[in-house]
Amino acid sequence: MLGIISNLITQTLGYSSTLLFGSTGEIITEKSGNLNLGTPGIMSLGGVFGVIGAYYYTTFVSNFNPLVSIIVTLLATIIGSLLTTLIYCFLTITLRANQNVTGLALTTFGVGLANFLGGIINNKAEGSSGVSAFPPIAMAYQTKLPFADNLGFIGKAFLSSGFMTYLAIIIAIITAIVIKRTRIGLNLRAVGENPATADAAGINVNRYKYVATCLGGVISGLGGLHLVMQYLSGGWNKSAVEQFGWLSVALVIFAVWRPLLSILGSVLFGALYVIPFSIPNLAPKNQQLLELLPYVVTIIVLAISSMRKKRETQPPESLGTTYFREER
Amino acid sequence: MNSSAAIELKNITKTFGSVIANKNVSLTVNKGEILSILGENGSGKTTLMNMISGIYYPDDGQIFIDGKEVVISSPRDAFDYKIGMIHQHFKLVDVFTATENIILGHEDKQNYNSKKATQKVKEICDMYGFEIDPTKKIYNMAVSEKQTVEIIKVLYRGADILILDEPTAVLTPQETEKLFNILRKMRDLGKAIIIITHKLNEVLELSDKVAVLRKGEYIGTVNTAETNESELTEMMVGKKISLNIERSVPVDPQDRLIVENIDCKNREGVKLLDNVSFTARSGEILGIAGIAGSGQRELLEAIAGLQHLETGKILYNNPKTGEVDDLKDKTPMQIRELGVRLSFVPEDRLGMGLVGNMDIAENMMLRSYRKGKSIFLERKSPRDLAEHIIEDLEVITPGVTTPVRRLSGGNIQKVLVGREISSAPTVLMAAYPVRGLDINSSYTIYNLLNGQKEKGVAVIFVGEDLDVLTELCDRIMVICGGKVTGIVDGRTTSKEEIGLLMTNSRGGENNEQK
Numbered sequence: 100m101l102g103i104i105s106n107l108i109t110q111t112l113g114y115s116s117t118l119l120f121g122s123t124g125e126i127i128t129e130k131s132g133n134l135n136l137g138t139p140g141i142m143s144l145g146g147v148f149g150v151i152g153a154y155y156y157t158t159f160v161s162n163f164n165p166l167v168s169i170i171v172t173l174l175a176t177i178i179g180s181l182l183t184t185l186i187y188c189f190l191t192i193t194l195r196a197n198q199n200v201t202g203l204a205l206t207t208f209g210v211g212l213a214n215f216l217g218g219i220i221n222n223k224a225e226g227s228s229g230v231s232a233f234p235p236i237a238m239a240y241q242t243k244l245p246f247a248d249n250l251g252f253i254g255k256a257f258l259s260s261g262f263m264t265y266l267a268i269i270i271a272i273i274t275a276i277v278i279k280r281t282r283i284g285l286n287l288r289a290v291g292e293n294p295a296t297a298d299a300a301g302i303n304v305n306r307y308k309y310v311a312t313c314l315g316g317v318i319s320g321l322g323g324l325h326l327v328m329q330y331l332s333g334g335w336n337k338s339a340v341e342q343f344g345w346l347s348v349a350l351v352i353f354a355v356w357r358p359l360l361s362i363l364g365s366v367l368f369g370a371l372y373v374i375p376f377s378i379p380n381l382a383p384k385n386q387q388l389l390e391l392l393p394y395v396v397t398i399i400v401l402a403i404s405s406m407r408k409k410r411e412t413q414p415p416e417s418l419g420t421t422y423f424r425e426e427r
Numbered sequence: 428m429n430s431s432a433a434i435e436l437k438n439i440t441k442t443f444g445s446v447i448a449n450k451n452v453s454l455t456v457n458k459g460e461i462l463s464i465l466g467e468n469g470s471g472k473t474t475l476m477n478m479i480s481g482i483y484y485p486d487d488g489q490i491f492i493d494g495k496e497v498v499i500s501s502p503r504d505a506f507d508y509k510i511g512m513i514h515q516h517f518k519l520v521d522v523f524t525a526t527e528n529i530i531l532g533h534e535d536k537q538n539y540n541s542k543k544a545t546q547k548v549k550e551i552c553d554m555y556g557f558e559i560d561p562t563k564k565i566y567n568m569a570v571s572e573k574q575t576v577e578i579i580k581v582l583y584r585g586a587d588i589l590i591l592d593e594p595t596a597v598l599t600p601q602e603t604e605k606l607f608n609i610l611r612k613m614r615d616l617g618k619a620i621i622i623i624t625h626k627l628n629e630v631l632e633l634s635d636k637v638a639v640l641r642k643g644e645y646i647g648t649v650n651t652a653e654t655n656e657s658e659l660t661e662m663m664v665g666k667k668i669s670l671n672i673e674r675s676v677p678v679d680p681q682d683r684l685i686v687e688n689i690d691c692k693n694r695e696g697v698k699l700l701d702n703v704s705f706t707a708r709s710g711e712i713l714g715i716a717g718i719a720g721s722g723q724r725e726l727l728e729a730i731a732g733l734q735h736l737e738t739g740k741i742l743y744n745n746p747k748t749g750e751v752d753d754l755k756d757k758t759p760m761q762i763r764e765l766g767v768r769l770s771f772v773p774e775d776r777l778g779m780g781l782v783g784n785m786d787i788a789e790n791m792m793l794r795s796y797r798k799g800k801s802i803f804l805e806r807k808s809p810r811d812l813a814e815h816i817i818e819d820l821e822v823i824t825p826g827v828t829t830p831v832r833r834l835s836g837g838n839i840q841k842v843l844v845g846r847e848i849s850s851a852p853t854v855l856m857a858a859y860p861v862r863g864l865d866i867n868s869s870y871t872i873y874n875l876l877n878g879q880k881e882k883g884v885a886v887i888f889v890g891e892d893l894d895v896l897t898e899l900c901d902r903i904m905v906i907c908g909g910k911v912t913g914i915v916d917g918r919t920t921s922k923e924e925i926g927l928l929m930t931n932s933r934g935g936e937n938n939e940q941k
Binding site for chain 1: 480482501502503506512514518519520521522523527528530531532533564566580
């Protein structure tokens, strides 16, 4: 019994980390006043670039080194998601295009391009059942903490995940501290709340928006990579990442723009995602019904959070608007 | 005088597209001196100041600070030259505390330390006599507190040149007096202060010198001691105008609108209107005075059918049919058809009355589009009406097809008020119709309201300038925190009496003698 529970917890943490990467990235982005609905696309491309990195690493390097493989795939993901996010930044910040339209277009573009690139890799790699896979690299990502097995139940349940899970939590905590306690965070919040005020206070609004959005995009992209390595053995599966992208965006609202709450939220959403698969002998139609849970919870949370009218739980005031200094 | 020039502008020119906002403006402000900049709306005062504070960049001309030529290309540059601007629309982040707003963007070498910052804020407060809680959130603050935060913000950055854009527009007489004392103290400490204002009495009371702009051009600078109201007005407008409001005795006033015990709550359940009762009579101007946000907006919206009422009645005596209707049960459209007109000028002028991206004629159609006979819009009559208003009210615009957004504030307001009175109302409500307007336009609006009154319209006028309220209105109702604190006779009351009623429920804090 304990074994099942600890297994369930580990599974939950696995899915949670993808959501946590996604939502932490989106929180940083939204704190700068940019509503990046391109997150699902960025996460998809982040994931597929990891797969591309894995493919080239296994193809061109003969003696396998787990650490190097991790670095190569991480870098590939960072570059992929950064380039995608830069498209969004250039359009919305420099050219002041509408953020919603740009974001949605970027998701369509990102998911499509990711499936296209993933398809190429699948063709080239010709793994089992037409899907590429790079198990050694995936195994490297899933390596447990060295002391996990010695700590009994707690070790098995909470410390048996790959390093990405703990990275996600650490990034969320650091983000919370930076936003809340540092001057950079103060400036960032001011940019997202009221860019005209921030500008008049001498803050470089466009620079903050660019840096925050790019950083947010890269962190979200890591979520795509994590999912690929944890559950797809380093291969690409059509549109697996996209739904996590949308859940991440919803999670930001659930967490009322606070990274620490987003840790809790991602665990909850992860659990809701895992439970349908873990109940034995469940009829397929019931399982599909249960799979709806995360989305139902999202709708409920949206309803509740729109009713709360406390100022601190509201989105950044200028979220979704573009800023131009000389506008009259 | 041992004073030297703190800032000097030479031949500054700035254009927006084809509109010349400033043309060859030259100014000098000395240390330890208060300069007022006076000018009608659209005369380029704010644009000029925005160039000094780095928001806009001049097309031509030079700026000297302490005798050296400088280039100010961003707000940060302005700080480096110790220039601080207090904008008309406060530049504050609502969800931040006072301290967070004050230290925002200010890079002192030490780390972010809110305790130390709070300490420094307190020191500045003690030095100049500000009273403020540094940990209070901006959205919990009254307007005057927000302004104080703005002023502390520029002082915290060590500004030596302070620019205030219409600082008294939102203050009560008592608060204004307090602000002036602080400004005088700063002047005595050697700071150069530039203040933009429309109010002539304040110019004369406070400043050492007055610079006048007219339609973007620099007219001249005079010493305050050697001038008077009518001379300044003449410089500003270019012609002599009379500054008296004619108040006729109401002819045959009849009860038009009877408001009985209305209550109104916002979404959090806070009472915005608390047991408000009054009567508006035909042929009479009823003034409503109160600190901004005391429930004026909600009251007018309630009458216009835009607010949900908890309790109470709004009875309307229909002069055409003689029937009595309760407006509470009617939709805004039905209320409009009874002849109740709301010409609401919110803080954001375009917010409720006009659509910024539509031109003047199209904005006229917002009220008349239902009248068309065919399925296509009828454009001719709104166009005629627009041209009529442009001519009658001297609206400055390139043409009827210019989007309203491009007009200056005063002209936007003229369009809005013009449209509302064109439909022959029986009740005309005007909230802050002269906010931000220059003298000339203001008097045009006052005359319009007086004209409506003489036609037998019940006029409800929400104002902020107590001088005007006491000159224009037959009766003045004062509200404070959603409650009516008194209804006084406009002919016999005094500014001080109204000022005290305005701060009635605030306790002793604001009632101190000036």
